[in-house]
Amino acid sequence: MPNRGDRGGSRTRAHIADVATGLFLDRGFDDVTIVEVAAAAGVSKVTVFKHFDRKEDLLLDRLPDVVEIARAAVRDRADEVSAVEAIRQTLLALADERHGLSALDEGIEPFLRIVVEAPTLIARLRVFEHEIEAALAEELAADKRFSGDGALLAALVVAAYRIVAVATVRRRLAGDELADVAAAHRQRLNQAFDAIEYGVSARAPR
Amino acid sequence: MPNRGDRGGSRTRAHIADVATGLFLDRGFDDVTIVEVAAAAGVSKVTVFKHFDRKEDLLLDRLPDVVEIARAAVRDRADEVSAVEAIRQTLLALADERHGLSALDEGIEPFLRIVVEAPTLIARLRVFEHEIEAALAEELAADKRFSGDGALLAALVVAAYRIVAVATVRRRLAGDELADVAAAHRQRLNQAFDAIEYGVSARAPR
DNA sequence: TCGGTTTGCTTACCGAGTAAACTTACCGGG
DNA sequence: CCCGGTAAGTTTACTCGGTAAGCAAACCGA
Numbered sequence: 369m370p371n372r373g374d375r376g377g378s379r380t381r382a383h384i385a386d387v388a389t390g391l392f393l394d395r396g397f398d399d400v401t402i403v404e405v406a407a408a409a410g411v412s413k414v415t416v417f418k419h420f421d422r423k424e425d426l427l428l429d430r431l432p433d434v435v436e437i438a439r440a441a442v443r444d445r446a447d448e449v450s451a452v453e454a455i456r457q458t459l460l461a462l463a464d465e466r467h468g469l470s471a472l473d474e475g476i477e478p479f480l481r482i483v484v485e486a487p488t489l490i491a492r493l494r495v496f497e498h499e500i501e502a503a504l505a506e507e508l509a510a511d512k513r514f515s516g517d518g519a520l521l522a523a524l525v526v527a528a529y530r531i532v533a534v535a536t537v538r539r540r541l542a543g544d545e546l547a548d549v550a551a552a553h554r555q556r557l558n559q560a561f562d563a564i565e566y567g568v569s570a571r572a573p574r
Numbered sequence: 575m576p577n578r579g580d581r582g583g584s585r586t587r588a589h590i591a592d593v594a595t596g597l598f599l600d601r602g603f604d605d606v607t608i609v610e611v612a613a614a615a616g617v618s619k620v621t622v623f624k625h626f627d628r629k630e631d632l633l634l635d636r637l638p639d640v641v642e643i644a645r646a647a648v649r650d651r652a653d654e655v656s657a658v659e660a661i662r663q664t665l666l667a668l669a670d671e672r673h674g675l676s677a678l679d680e681g682i683e684p685f686l687r688i689v690v691e692a693p694t695l696i697a698r699l700r701v702f703e704h705e706i707e708a709a710l711a712e713e714l715a716a717d718k719r720f721s722g723d724g725a726l727l728a729a730l731v732v733a734a735y736r737i738v739a740v741a742t743v744r745r746r747l748a749g750d751e752l753a754d755v756a757a758a759h760r761q762r763l764n765q766a767f768d769a770i771e772y773g774v775s776a777r778a779p780r
Numbered sequence: 781t782c783g784g785t786t787t788g789c790t791t792a793c794c795g796a797g798t799a800a801a802c803t804t805a806c807c808g809g810g
Numbered sequence: 811c812c813c814g815g816t817a818a819g820t821t822t823a824c825t826c827g828g829t830a831a832g833c834a835a836a837c838c839g840a
Binding site: 402413421423 | 794795796797798
């Protein structure tokens with residue numbers, strides 16, 4: 369009965385995610401059940417699970433894209449720039465364009481609030497983190513220009529960026545001015561990458 | 575009816591954990607239900623959950639101890655040794671005494687196999703990782719001898735050690751000679767900490 | 781010996797996630 | 811124009827982890 373004519377699969381998927389996100393923003397992640405999401409989207413529970421593996425993915429469905437961004441940062445860099453530096457520049461660029469990954473896009477606070485309040489969402493973020501790390505490690509292992517422990521570097525980079533992002537999220541949730549937060553974000557990002565490249569005990573680069 | 579006379583709480587807890595571990599080793603983590611564990615231990619399902627918050631904790635119940643080890647490493651160090659160095663030495667010592675955390679104790683392979691095969695156990699490990707990281711960060715923040723970004727350092731150290739440990743686990747599961755694995759473990763540990771202290775682009779320390 | 785606390789049990793429930801078998805729409809080919 | 815395959819969705823029914831509430835038995839201090 370519902371969805372007459374438009375059986376477009378990817379459209380239903382997006383629709384479900386939209387409806388779900390709306391409900392989550394209204395009432396929090398834990399207080400909304402999958403059945404409610406399904407009903408509100410005019411679809412059955414099983415269909416929801418056909419499009420999303422876990423409840424958490426209803427909210428975090430665009431995160432897998434980040435894996436490709438990470439791979440590209442390493443793969444498509446110029447020959448004379450090191451892998452770490454390429455990743456640093458990519459993240460700085462993401463911050464400048466206020467990309468969602470940097471938590472610097474306008475109006476994202478309610479979304480962030482939902483996430484930080486739900487432990488299972490945090491746990492899911494960790495899994496994604498691991499996937500990004502694995503992708504990065506793989507890319508580094510395949511890169512002839514890079515020598516060293518790719519797995520280690522990937523882990524350090526991802527961990528460092530998490531710290532930077534968490535600080536940024538906190539300031540955004542505290543209601544700080546976006547421009548200020550963005551500036552601090554850039555600075556922290558650079559400090560973190562300096563630490564990775566030159567060591568935590570180094571005073572100044574090079 | 576069961577447990578006549580010996581209502582010793584902590585004994586029941588240990589008993590449940592033992593029984594559960596046995597079942598997991600026999601048949602894998604996912605193929606054993608909580609109800610089965612409860613039945614085999616002669617208690618009710620609810621009692622199991624009164625002693626352990628999650629199913630995963632039945633197997634990983636000694637992990638919280640690690641938090642204290644981490645705190646002590648930073649807190650109880652000599653004044654002239656840096657925090658990073660103190661952690662490095664602690665982890666080297668753990669490896670030397672074949673502590674479980676280093677995956678270097680004898681006969682641990684079946685246990686490791688169970689863990690690596692169950693994604694939910696891995697996820698739980700990540701949560702513990704986060705707790706250790708948070709504890710470390712807190713300790714560093716409270717430490718007057720330390721200056722710098724404690725959260726960042728904690729994240730880097732924990733991430734680096736995970737990489738080292740994962741490599742060690744892999745070699746142990748591949749059946750490599752324990753002495754060889756232990757030596758490689760030490761070496762990787764030192765390389766990882768050199769990278770943190772002096773940077774990934776540094777060729778030699780200092 | 782009394783009363784509170786701890787420990788455990790029973791019953792009942794909720795919600796995430798899976799399985800299987802059936803329907804409905806779309807689409808390309810004979 | 812029908813015929814069959816495939817993709818999307820439905821219903822029903824189930825498993826399992828985890829929680830709630832209330833009761834029973836033991837232990838302990840007064």
